[in-house]
Amino acid sequence: MIEFQEVQYHAGRITILKDINLTIPDGVFAAIIGPNGAGKSTLIKLLLGMEDPSEGKILIDNIPRDSWLKHNGFGYLPQREEYDRGFPATALDIVLMGIAGRIPWGKRVGDEYRERALKIMQDTGIKDKANSAIGNLSGGEFQRVMLSRAILSDSKYLILDEPEAGIDRHSVVNFFELLKELNDAGKTVITVSHDLHTLNKYCNFLICLNKTLHCHDHSELIDQQLIDRTFGEHSRLIEKDY
């Protein structure tokens, strides 16, 4: 369970997040939606420990975030990852990063982890590129590498920041099907997304954010009223036809 208690986040004089009180139960498939600049990525960075809240507390499994992070980690897929395209790593090397922090110093990544990584890469449809240099991967292929890495980390929480970015529309459905399988297997999935149509089908817990929280519950439907409250009255829900 993840709890945000009275969390505020300011960047200089600008308020990015205000009065965030949020409880995400275990086992949900949660979606964070909101317009650009709503603070969605910031909310995730606060959860991951990449930023500290200006005020308030974050509890994970009833433990303060920093204490929890000492012994646990998240499976995370960032919106963008900065890397040097000439970096001497293969796709498999990057996937294995998901487990590297759990292997003691001085020990190499064992064959059992390599096999597990390749199995996950098969599920995410990127196994044939396992030995390709990362500089030779397309944006969509690298996105699958990052998803494989997040899954390999074997955290009970899978955090995704716009996982559909860079992936063709047809593949988005396969991507979410895979996330649903992981969710059914017991993982808590938290995803930032702009693809409201797809979210509607897969998510069972909605977090509507626009600096403050507009809703967070087991919403069955994303309707126009909710869109108005979160995005402003001039937004319209447009259904994508895959």
Add this chain to the structure above:
Amino acid sequence: MPGFIIVALIGAVLSGISLAVFAPYVTLRRISYMGEALSHIAFAGIAIALISGMNLTLGAWIFVSIVALLISWLSRKEKIQEANTITIFLSLSMALGIVLISLSKNYAFDLSSYLFGNVLLISISEVWALGILNVFNILFILIFYKELFYLSYNPEMAKVFRIRVGLIDHLFYLLLAANIVLNLKSAGIILVTAQLILPAVIAFNLAKKLGWIIAISVIAAIVSALIGFYLSFVLDIPTGATIVIVQAFIYALSFIFKRRK
């Protein structure tokens, strides 16, 4: 061959190895300017040690380590751009060094050997120190191979995936500082920078796995130290500068064999 030449030759090889082991990481992390900055920052450390009567190498190492950790900490915690922090410390250290040296009454001190290096002046104890440092370097890289790999790839993501980025980064800078300071006498402030880049860029042209890149970087450093030393001896030209010219020549040659992607 005179004894001091053999000591100097061993010194030149060990000096090349110690910088070549770090060169791939310095290049991958795009902190080659850090090598240059730390070499200049050492100038103030040497000056402080000179004034206080401390061992010059130890004084410089302590000073450079403190500044390196401060730069790393300020850049991460206060989010000041690393390039700005480094420039501030570099200028301040050079200024401090010049003022302190001018105040020093120790006229016998040969500052130019620290600026341009002279491997022929290296002592047996300094060769031992370089040898021991190389053992630490190799142990550090063997123990933290995967951690250094992911830290160089993307420190922010490495931290998310529970790699002890802060601790390993601090150890990295402490060892880098020690390598730079111990090499100042043989390679000099100016040539240390070149030796922290050239072996790595040669290796990047020839290999695509980090393990091989480090190995080739070390081999390139040894070969250029031996050839450079021989040429400088035969032609009676400065050793450190000749080694760097040989490295640059090997770098040009490496393009012929550059790996295809």
